Amino acid sequence: MWAMIVRRLSVSAISLALLVTLVFFMIHATPGGPAYSILGSHASPQAVAALNRQMGLDRPLPEQYLIWWAHLLEGRLGYSYIQHVEVSHLIGVYLERTLILDLAALGLAIAVAIGVGLLQGYLAERIGGRIIGFFQIVFYAMPVFFTGILLIYAFSMQLDWLPPGGVGHTLAGHARHLVLPVLTLALPIAAGFSRYFGHQAREEYRQDYVRTARARGLCEWRIATHHVLRNAVRPFITLVGMMIPVLFVGGVLTESVFNYPGLGWLLWRSALDQDYPTVSAITLIIGVLTILGNLIADLLNSMLDVRVRYE
Amino acid sequence: MSADPLVAVESLRVTARRAGRTYPIVEDVSFQIEAGSLLALVGESGCGKSLTAAALLGLLPWGLAIASGRIRLEGQDVLALAPAQWRRLRGRQVGAVFQNPLAALNPSLPIWKQVVESAQLAFGLDRPAARHRALELLERVGVPDAAQRLDDYPHQFSGGMRQRVAIAVALACNPRVLVADEPTTALDLITQAEILGLLNRLRLEQGLAVLFITHDLSLVAEYADQVLVMYAGRVVEQAEARRFFAGPRHPYSRALLGAIPRLATPEVRLTDIEGLPPNPLDYPSGCRFAPRCPRVIDRCRSEDPPPVGDERQRVFCQRPWAAEGI
Numbered sequence: 001m002w003a004m005i006v007r008r009l010s011v012s013a014i015s016l017a018l019l020v021t022l023v024f025f026m027i028h029a030t031p032g033g034p035a036y037s038i039l040g041s042h043a044s045p046q047a048v049a050a051l052n053r054q055m056g057l058d059r060p061l062p063e064q065y066l067i068w069w070a071h072l073l074e075g076r077l078g079y080s081y082i083q084h085v086e087v088s089h090l091i092g093v094y095l096e097r098t099l100i101l102d103l104a105a106l107g108l109a110i111a112v113a114i115g116v117g118l119l120q121g122y123l124a125e126r127i128g129g130r131i132i133g134f135f136q137i138v139f140y141a142m143p144v145f146f147t148g149i150l151l152i153y154a155f156s157m158q159l160d161w162l163p164p165g166g167v168g169h170t171l172a173g174h175a176r177h178l179v180l181p182v183l184t185l186a187l188p189i190a191a192g193f194s195r196y197f198g199h200q201a202r203e204e205y206r207q208d209y210v211r212t213a214r215a216r217g218l219c220e221w222r223i224a225t226h227h228v229l230r231n232a233v234r235p236f237i238t239l240v241g242m243m244i245p246v247l248f249v250g251g252v253l254t255e256s257v258f259n260y261p262g263l264g265w266l267l268w269r270s271a272l273d274q275d276y277p278t279v280s281a282i283t284l285i286i287g288v289l290t291i292l293g294n295l296i297a298d299l300l301n302s303m304l305d306v307r308v309r310y311e
Numbered sequence: 312m313s314a315d316p317l318v319a320v321e322s323l324r325v326t327a328r329r330a331g332r333t334y335p336i337v338e339d340v341s342f343q344i345e346a347g348s349l350l351a352l353v354g355e356s357g358c359g360k361s362l363t364a365a366a367l368l369g370l371l372p373w374g375l376a377i378a379s380g381r382i383r384l385e386g387q388d389v390l391a392l393a394p395a396q397w398r399r400l401r402g403r404q405v406g407a408v409f410q411n412p413l414a415a416l417n418p419s420l421p422i423w424k425q426v427v428e429s430a431q432l433a434f435g436l437d438r439p440a441a442r443h444r445a446l447e448l449l450e451r452v453g454v455p456d457a458a459q460r461l462d463d464y465p466h467q468f469s470g471g472m473r474q475r476v477a478i479a480v481a482l483a484c485n486p487r488v489l490v491a492d493e494p495t496t497a498l499d500l501i502t503q504a505e506i507l508g509l510l511n512r513l514r515l516e517q518g519l520a521v522l523f524i525t526h527d528l529s530l531v532a533e534y535a536d537q538v539l540v541m542y543a544g545r546v547v548e549q550a551e552a553r554r555f556f557a558g559p560r561h562p563y564s565r566a567l568l569g570a571i572p573r574l575a576t577p578e579v580r581l582t583d584i585e586g587l588p589p590n591p592l593d594y595p596s597g598c599r600f601a602p603r604c605p606r607v608i609d610r611c612r613s614e615d616p617p618p619v620g621d622e623r624q625r626v627f628c629q630r631p632w633a634a635e636g637i
């Protein structure tokens with residue numbers, strides 16, 4: 001098990017190094033170099049040269065690469081010439097908001113998926129199971145944009161219960177502002193997760209050990225939580241790890257629909273403003289979060305993976 | 312028969328619904344099993360043995376239902392109980408062991424937890440008491456080095472050992488009735504004999520009433536007290552084992568018994584009878600065995616076979632073989 005953890009950690013470390021390198025080259029591959037993209041394509045050669053000197057872009061590439069690493073290890077992600085701040089300062093607060101939104105949506109989606117999936121696995125071919133399957137497809141296919149607008153229309157404009165966007169200033173205000181974006185983001189994810197998990201659960205319900213459990217008088221709740229869940233959850237954890245980038249993409253759209261100033265919203269703004277240092281820093285962060293998500297999923301799995309199944 | 316059988320099934324009828332139609336799968340099955348007694352329920356696959364057992368356990372698959380009849384466990388009419396009450400009888404009054412020991416245990420839980428799970432819930436045992444109980448049960452069913460194997464997982468056991476563990480699971484709450492649905496079919500011959508011997512020992516030691524389902528008559532010849540032969544969802548012959556083995560009266564029973572020498576094959580082959588059992592969706596009228604019966608007469612195809620004989624050996628047939636005198 002420890003060997004497995006060490007192996008998994010080194011894979012993650014290598015992925016991280018590759019990611020950092022990739023983003024480095026991405027920055028240097030912008031047409032005309034970073035200075036042009038910062039100053040705009042009509043900038044004078046003198047201005048470009050001055051900026052290149054100031055940013056160290058006139059040094060040899062390998063040296064710049066090492067400097068890039070050194071800065072990253074210090075937590076410096078670059079300087080935004082559009083916003084005139086260190087990108088790391090800029091990102092901190094946006095990242096926090098995004099993590100709150102994404103993790104809340106992820107938690108909600110997982111909880112719903114497990115509950116609905118177990119029920120669906122139990123119901124199988126019964127009418128209730130089919131109804132669940134129908135709604136999973138509908139909700140999975142519903143674009144974030146459409147769901148968001150629908151929710152804003154219903155809960156903000158018609159009922160006036162919740163704010164249509166932005167962020168709050170008190171804790172309660174924050175929570176109120178989060179409700180609709182979290183629901184919007186969680187809905188398609190919950191639909192996809194529960195379809196997958198429901199399928200796993202259904203396969204488990206067909207196994208003989210479920211019949212054995214019933215034959216010794218266990219109630220359905222205990223069979224679901226102590227037997228089926230345990231066996232169905234492992235592939236599901238892997239799926240959740242893999243879906244984190246997708247979650248983030250959904251998050252970008254959700255943040256723009258609800259005008260929620262998170263990382264996705266910032267990415268969208270920065271891309272429009274051609275704020276390349278910020279864009280590359282956000283890319284880097286998304287990559288890091290993805291690698292971490294997969295790592296956690298794998299470690300969780302290896303902890304649960306006590307035994308092989310019927311060989 | 313004594314006054315108080317542990318299991319009493321009367322005119323059980325199980326029906327299935329498919330494509331808006333209801334059709335019978337098990338019809339008019341009745342039997343009683345006393346403490347310490349073993350009833351062998353025999354017949355080719357598909358004749359309704361497992362569903363009879365499932366009905367007795369209250370575990371019919373979705374789409375199937377008990378249409379009529381009565382089931383008593385230790386005198387209690389279980390069909391009158393709410394589902395949750397009936398559930399509480401499972402494990403405590405009636406335990407069950409099934410065919411495939413490889414799949415019957417949860418692959419991701421150590422065996423001691425599975426063995427005592429029902430007892431823990433029923434009697435509120437704490438962890439040390441539960442482990443102790445698990446050890447006791449595993450020793451009782453003859454798992455060697457049980458103390459070292461409590462924390463092992465099912466895949467670490469052989470098929471025969473897993474079936475022993477499954478028996479321990481079934482007995483955890485001291486039920487007085489045990490349903491064993493082809494518990495040895497998936498095992499090799501030597502292991503079959505061992506498991507059968509174990510079940511027999513447990514029944515004698517604990518006075519269990521055992522419903523033993525098999526398609527292999529030779530297996531139970533030594534241990535059965537009663538034999539019930541089913542064909543296409545109906546009882547064709549029901550008798551005290553001594554009488555039955557001395558001379559089965561139904562042509563189908565004879566054919567089954569004739570299949571005994573072919574012990575090594577996994578399925579029963581009726582040595583002198585062609586064809587396959589009919590499908591529940593289109594059972595023939597009259598005697599369902601008529602299309603395959605060597606002694607068939609015209610009346611068999613038009614009239615239901617009448618009961619012949621007494622409760623010590625009853626056969627449903629127009630032209631049964633003569634009773635062997637005992």
Ligand SMILES: Nc1ncnc2c1ncn2[C@@H]1O[C@H](COP(=O)(O)OP(=O)(O)O)[C@@H](O)[C@H]1O
Nearest residue numbers: 327336355356357358359360361362363372591
């Ligand atoms: N869930 C079900 N729905 C409808 N018919 C079933 C179902 N399960 C079994 N059957 C039918 O009931 C009959 C009896 O099955 P079963 O009791 O399993 O036979 P066996 O004697 O081999 O144990 C078979 O013909 C089978 O096709």
Ligand SMILES: [Mg+2]
Nearest residue numbers: 357360361493
């Ligand atoms: Mg069967």
